Amino acid sequence: MAPEFTARFVQSLDKVDAAAWDACANPPTLSDEEGERFNPFVAHAFLSALERSGSVGPRTGWSPVHVLVEQGERLVACAPAYLKTHSLGEYVFDQSWAQAYERAGGAYYPKVQVAAPFTPVTGRRLLVATDAPEGARGALIAALRGLRKAAQASSIHVTYPTQAEAEALRDSGFTLRAGEQFHFLNEGYASFDDFLNALSSRKRKSVKRERREALGEDISIERLAGADIKAHHWDAFFAFYMDTGARKWGRPYLSRAFFDLIGAAMADRILLVMAKQDANYVAGAINFLGDDAIYGRNWGALIERPFLHFEVCYYQAIDYAIRHGYKRVEAGAQGEHKLARGYRPVVTWSAHDFADPGFHAAISDYCRRECVAVGEMIAEQEAALPFRKNEQEETT
Known part of the structure; x- marks a missing residue:
């Protein structure tokens, strides 16, 4: 029946x-x-x-x-x-x-x-x-x-x-x-350098140069997950998100309360990559973690810095995926510029x-x-x- x-x-x-x-x-x-x-x-x-x-x-x-x-x-x-x-x-x-x-x-x-x-x-x-x-x-x-x-x-x-x-x-x-879309596929790389060695010589040198110029002498990167993400991190990230979202879409979709709620409910599924200049956070990206993939979702910055977007959103995610054994990184919609940085269509x-x-x-x-x-x-x-x-x- x-x-x-x-x-x-x-x-x-x-x-x-x-x-x-x-x-x-x-x-x-x-x-x-x-x-x-x-x-x-x-x-x-x-x-x-x-x-x-x-x-x-x-x-x-x-x-x-x-x-x-x-x-x-x-x-x-x-x-x-x-x-x-x-x-x-x-x-x-x-x-x-x-x-x-x-x-x-x-x-x-x-x-x-x-x-x-x-x-x-x-x-x-x-x-x-x-x-x-x-x-x-x-x-x-x-x-x-x-x-x-x-x-x-x-x-x-x-x-x-x-x-x-x-x-x-x-x-x-x-x-x-x-x-x-364009995804990074982890081919069993042992390290970020191992991934770089899979690239052509010209592209490998280009990625290294972009990473150096993105950080310079004055910017450091923090990767935060789980209980390490505090309210002041969300405050800083939301400021980045609002600034970039207002310029890109006219009206950002997500409210400040969303990040508090998702941080409390899914802390173990979030990776926040934050860029710090001197004592101040100046850019950041939020990633969500599946069992097999890292999903890069939103990014924002309060400063203009060549290649900082690529470092915070793409290269940091690739490095984290390799270190922690994720199969791929999905970095959102569109963006053919991702191809030159090791992402595949x-x-x-x-x-x-x-x-x-x-x-x-x-x-x-x-x-x-x-x-x-x-x-x-x-x-x-x-x-x-x-x-x-x-x-x-x-x-x-």
């Missing part, structure tokens, strides 16, 4: 038992195909901190409406979902789709967004317990479509799912869109489902052609990576 599932929507994670959510979001045993063994951005603590701090909510255009699928009283599947009234903070840009939809006489917003807000990190989005009955994921996808209908939304957008989830969504009628996915069949068909055609272009671009970038082409290349 097929299991009976029920679906419901909640507007706050405070209404969901944290252990039940996390049993779906970060189950203890996952295959590589199913996603990261622990992804901090779908954890109850992270998503709840966004809500409790006011970083998401109706006033921000991110209204939580999380989807829960239950068998009896047990939560077997869920998805972090939001009703969006704009397309900001997603890193999969669909503003041109919205304009086309509205020119045709439709209302693109609200839309259903299944995502870790403000976080361009691939991870599980269809959160299904590993021992859930067969059909739970299908019930979750059906519930998302039910939410779209109930909210009179134009569409569903699942951003940065795993490849396995993307394929499941495609099989359910979603159209897939390819994107690109990787494909990312999003999945989209429109209520209007004609518009869905048009977007599907666009995404198919875009996917070909992304594949060609990644192939060209792979051919131009800064690594040594053969073992005989000089390594000094």
